[in-house]
Amino acid sequence: MSLLQTGRRRTKLDHSYNDRPRQGPFRHISPAQLSLERVHEQNRLGTPKKDGTKASEQAPGKSAKGKPRLLLMGQRRSGKSSISSVVFHKMPPNETLFLESTARIQKDSMHSFMDFQVWDFPGQVDFMDPSFDLDAIFGEIGALIWVIDAQDDYLEAITRLNGTILNLQPSYPNVNIEVFIHKVDGLSDDYKLDIQRDIMQRIQDELSDHGVENAPINFHLTSIYNHSIFEAFSKVIQKLIPHLSTLENLLNDLCRACRFEKAYLFDVLSKIYIATDASPVDMPSYEICSDYIDVIVDVSEIYGWDRPKEYIKSLEGPPWNKKLEDQTACKDAESAIVLTDGKRPIMLREVNKYLALVAIMCEGSYEKMPTVIMNVEGTVKGLIEVFEITKERR
Amino acid sequence: MEAQMDNLTMQDKLASSPSDEPRKQKKKKVLLMGKSGSGKSSMRSIIFSNYIAKDTRRLGATIDVDLSHVKFLGNLTLNLWDCGGSVYLKLAGEEEMLTSTDARQDAFMENYLSQQRQHVFSNVGVLIYVFDIESRDFDRDLLTYRSIVAALSQFSPTANVYILIHKMDLVVPNLREDIYNDRVSLIRSKSDAFDPTPFATSIWDQSLYKAWAEIIHDLVPNLDQIEKHLGSLGKLIMAEEVLLFERTSFLVVSSWTSNAIITSDKDHPAQNPTYDRNERLSNIIKNFKQSTSRYTGTPKSAEQLSIFDLKMPSFSMFLIKFTTNTYLGVVLPPGEERYNAAKLNCYIARTQFEDLDSPARKSADRAASSTEIVAES
Numbered sequence: 162m163s164l165l166q167t168g169r170r171r172t173k174l175d176h177s178y179n180d181r182p183r184q185g186p187f188r189h190i191s192p193a194q195l196s197l198e199r200v201h202e203q204n205r206l207g208t209p210k211k212d213g214t215k216a217s218e219q220a221p222g223k224s225a226k227g228k229p230r231l232l233l234m235g236q237r238r239s240g241k242s243s244i245s246s247v248v249f250h251k252m253p254p255n256e257t258l259f260l261e262s263t264a265r266i267q268k269d270s271m272h273s274f275m276d277f278q279v280w281d282f283p284g285q286v287d288f289m290d291p292s293f294d295l296d297a298i299f300g301e302i303g304a305l306i307w308v309i310d311a312q313d314d315y316l317e318a319i320t321r322l323n324g325t326i327l328n329l330q331p332s333y334p335n336v337n338i339e340v341f342i343h344k345v346d347g348l349s350d351d352y353k354l355d356i357q358r359d360i361m362q363r364i365q366d367e368l369s370d371h372g373v374e375n376a377p378i379n380f381h382l383t384s385i386y387n388h389s390i391f392e393a394f395s396k397v398i399q400k401l402i403p404h405l406s407t408l409e410n411l412l413n414d415l416c417r418a419c420r421f422e423k424a425y426l427f428d429v430l431s432k433i434y435i436a437t438d439a440s441p442v443d444m445p446s447y448e449i450c451s452d453y454i455d456v457i458v459d460v461s462e463i464y465g466w467d468r469p470k471e472y473i474k475s476l477e478g479p480p481w482n483k484k485l486e487d488q489t490a491c492k493d494a495e496s497a498i499v500l501t502d503g504k505r506p507i508m509l510r511e512v513n514k515y516l517a518l519v520a521i522m523c524e525g526s527y528e529k530m531p532t533v534i535m536n537v538e539g540t541v542k543g544l545i546e547v548f549e550i551t552k553e554r555r
Numbered sequence: 556m557e558a559q560m561d562n563l564t565m566q567d568k569l570a571s572s573p574s575d576e577p578r579k580q581k582k583k584k585v586l587l588m589g590k591s592g593s594g595k596s597s598m599r600s601i602i603f604s605n606y607i608a609k610d611t612r613r614l615g616a617t618i619d620v621d622l623s624h625v626k627f628l629g630n631l632t633l634n635l636w637d638c639g640g641s642v643y644l645k646l647a648g649e650e651e652m653l654t655s656t657d658a659r660q661d662a663f664m665e666n667y668l669s670q671q672r673q674h675v676f677s678n679v680g681v682l683i684y685v686f687d688i689e690s691r692d693f694d695r696d697l698l699t700y701r702s703i704v705a706a707l708s709q710f711s712p713t714a715n716v717y718i719l720i721h722k723m724d725l726v727v728p729n730l731r732e733d734i735y736n737d738r739v740s741l742i743r744s745k746s747d748a749f750d751p752t753p754f755a756t757s758i759w760d761q762s763l764y765k766a767w768a769e770i771i772h773d774l775v776p777n778l779d780q781i782e783k784h785l786g787s788l789g790k791l792i793m794a795e796e797v798l799l800f801e802r803t804s805f806l807v808v809s810s811w812t813s814n815a816i817i818t819s820d821k822d823h824p825a826q827n828p829t830y831d832r833n834e835r836l837s838n839i840i841k842n843f844k845q846s847t848s849r850y851t852g853t854p855k856s857a858e859q860l861s862i863f864d865l866k867m868p869s870f871s872m873f874l875i876k877f878t879t880n881t882y883l884g885v886v887l888p889p890g891e892e893r894y895n896a897a898k899l900n901c902y903i904a905r906t907q908f909e910d911l912d913s914p915a916r917k918s919a920d921r922a923a924s925s926t927e928i929v930a931e932s
């Protein structure tokens with residue numbers, strides 16, 4: 162069953178004071194109730210004496226083959242574990258204050274529209290160590306995410322990043338390197354850009370001194386306290402998606418046909434968007450779509466309970482005389498919202514178990530919903546086909 | 556909402572004669588009391604002024620009384636008296652608490668003490684007394700509560716009393732129930748002739764909405780009629796549930812649940828197992844309002860939502876702007892026809908509910924009589 166339809170799983174009947182207190186916005190309601198497999202738990206239990214830095218001994222088994230890997234690296238306390246907890250485990254940002262320093266590589270397998278792994282490294286791992294089996298780590302890599310604490314002195318972080326890049330270049334020239342200039346909350350916009358410029362310059366200078374030009378490095382300004390971290394992850398993950406351009410074209414067509422302002426294809430679990438149309442992404446539209454998904458998941462949690470069979474039967478009797486599923490126009494979740502200013506209604510349509518299409522419509526669209534829905538129906542079919550093709554290839 | 560909340564200080568209020576309480580209007584005086592720092596202003600700001608829990612950390616201690624007028628449905632106006640904990644204690648006659656270093660305030664207190672006592676405790680419809688679960692000295696809190704209750708029995712013996720055991724989030728989950736029950740029974744025993752209604756609350760979850768929804772529910776004047784109509788509407792459209800939300804606080808002021816969900820099957824309950832769904836919904840919508848306000852660029856206090864449609868394979872739901880002061884939420888079995896017919900009927904029912912919501916909108920003579928009748932009851 163999809164998350165959209167039943168809400169996040171609850172382990173027990175909720176009882177007002179047996180729950181953890183809710184923190185701030187609703188998206189944080191049930192941490193860790195995701196279909197994430199805590200692989201590292203097993204690692205920890207199975208290999209109690211092993212040193213985390215000996216990553217070669219924790220090389221993934223067969224099951225991990227073919228699953229792109231996102232590696233989170235950077236200095237101690239730069240925020241790697243916070244990022245992975247907030248994005249993939251729905252931890253409320255302020256609770257990351259209590260995270261302990263990571264001693265061993267933490268591996269999370271994520272089963273979603275695409276299976277991938279997130280590896281959270283301890284800050285002090287030294288890849289220059291010749292005993293290190295680089296292939297075990299970088300063999301299946303999807304992206305190397307280097308986290309730099311923008312509120313701290315970052316020179317050493319850059320030196321280490323450069324060292325890592327130079328070390329990797331000979332054998333893995335195509336590894337995507339994503340630099341997260343992190344903890345930019347509380348920094349002024351000007352200052353953020355200054356830092357970014359400075360960091361980019363320092364990396365480029367040093368790399369070209371070593372004869373490395375045009376290494377594939379991207380920069381993102383991030384913070385766990387707002388949507389920027391989700392946005393950055395969205396961009397990182399999109400590079401791993403086969404047929405991304407087909408997905409994007411489908412969304413472009415939909416936007417053109419319905420005069421939508423913006424359309425996102427969301428992974429409901431992480432609320433990372435895995436594709437969007439060609440118009441520029443603006444934070445407010447991403448945020449509202451993301452929060453809208455939360456509302457639907459939360460409402461479903463309340464009302465998506467199993468109705469008794471006899472009741473269902475009575476609904477299928479007179480005057481309807483139809484199976485319940487034949488009484489609905491759409492087999493999947495469908496929603497729309499109109500705000501008082503009337504200007505940009507929003508619609509949501511479930512695509513499959515993991516994905517939802519959320520779009521910012523234009524003024525007057527709500528009145529033309531039947532046409533909109535027809536168009537969306539076509540797009541959804543197209544999207545599903547793309548994912549089926551991808552699966553067959555695997 | 557902010558526009559409607561004119562914060563008068565005690566001085567302003569005292570300038571006018573205390574006897575000018577208008578009789579005709581359904582103004583209900585609601586006293587919000589409790590030790591300084593117990594969370595009174597926090598809850599008021601969350602329920603009525605679109606604060607989120609985190610925002611309350613910025614609130615300073617309330618000096619004397621923060622008075623706000625909150626317009627509600629059924630021509631009800633709440634006269635909410637948020638009484639700063641560091642001051643009202645003296646009203647109850649606890650002179651030993653006069654330790655304030657603020658000379659201005661002391662002078663103020665001495666001048667008005669006797670007047671205020673009567674002024675504050677007369678004509679009270681509801682007393683909401685907040686106990687901070689973290690308080691070090693519960694005995695002392697009880698003592699204070701007792702003097703407040705004494706003052707209330709003297710000037711407003713018919714008032715309803717609610718006690719909120721607040722900041723429950725700070726207690727270890729498995730101790731919550733015991734501590735709560737323990738406190739409640741002690742407080743009950745110090746309540747004179749009043750029979751207080753207790754709630755366990757926290758600003759960090761939906762429990763706050765539950766308490767306030769029930770308090771408001773008891774205050775709305777023509778609620779019987781509203782409830783009756785809500786039930787007939789629910790039956791007519793074959794809904795599973797119908798909810799009436801107050802427009803700004805998004806408190807559920809009234810709800811109706813169908814009893815058509817029959818079963819003889821023990822494993823499948825005929826009831827939605829989420830029993831605290833009303834307050835959860837309030838919380839969800841209130842939080843989403845924060846996002847929509849950012850999205851539309853309109854203030855949080857402005858009305859945000861107009862229509863929300865949701866069609867799921869196991870249920871459908873809509874939420875619409877309903878009458879001047881309300882939103883209507885409807886939960887239905889799935890089905891396109893059912894959905895469309897229900898929505899249409901709800902829009903038709905709007906005018907009827909509008910009359911119940913704001914009787915003043917009726918023609919002048921009818922308005923006068925109906926207002927009187929409701930006011931008397």
Ligand SMILES: Nc1nc2c(ncn2[C@@H]2O[C@H](COP(=O)(O)OP(=O)(O)OP(=O)(O)O)[C@@H](O)[C@H]2O)c(=O)[nH]1
Nearest residue numbers: 237238239240241242243258262263284344384385
């Ligand atoms: N202000 C701010 N603080 C953050 C942000 N992300 C993480 N932090 C804080 O940074 C501190 C360190 O975070 P961790 O996630 O433990 O850092 P780490 O990189 O995993 O550290 P090691 O495991 O020791 O390598 C925590 O106190 C977090 O609350 C952010 O975006 N903004």
Ligand SMILES: Nc1nc2c(ncn2[C@@H]2O[C@H](COP(=O)(O)OP(=O)(O)OP(=O)(O)O)[C@@H](O)[C@H]2O)c(=O)[nH]1
Nearest residue numbers: 591592593594595596597616617639640722757758
């Ligand atoms: N943990 C927790 N803190 C709360 C809760 N409610 C309020 N607080 C905090 O308690 C502090 C004091 O809250 P106020 O609302 O200013 O207290 P008050 O009762 O109005 O105090 P006075 O105006 O001095 O009478 C604030 O920092 C709030 O964030 C709660 O349910 N849980």
Ligand SMILES: [Mg+2]
Nearest residue numbers: 241242262263
């Ligand atoms: Mg860590």
Ligand SMILES: [Mg+2]
Nearest residue numbers: 595596616617
């Ligand atoms: Mg206060």
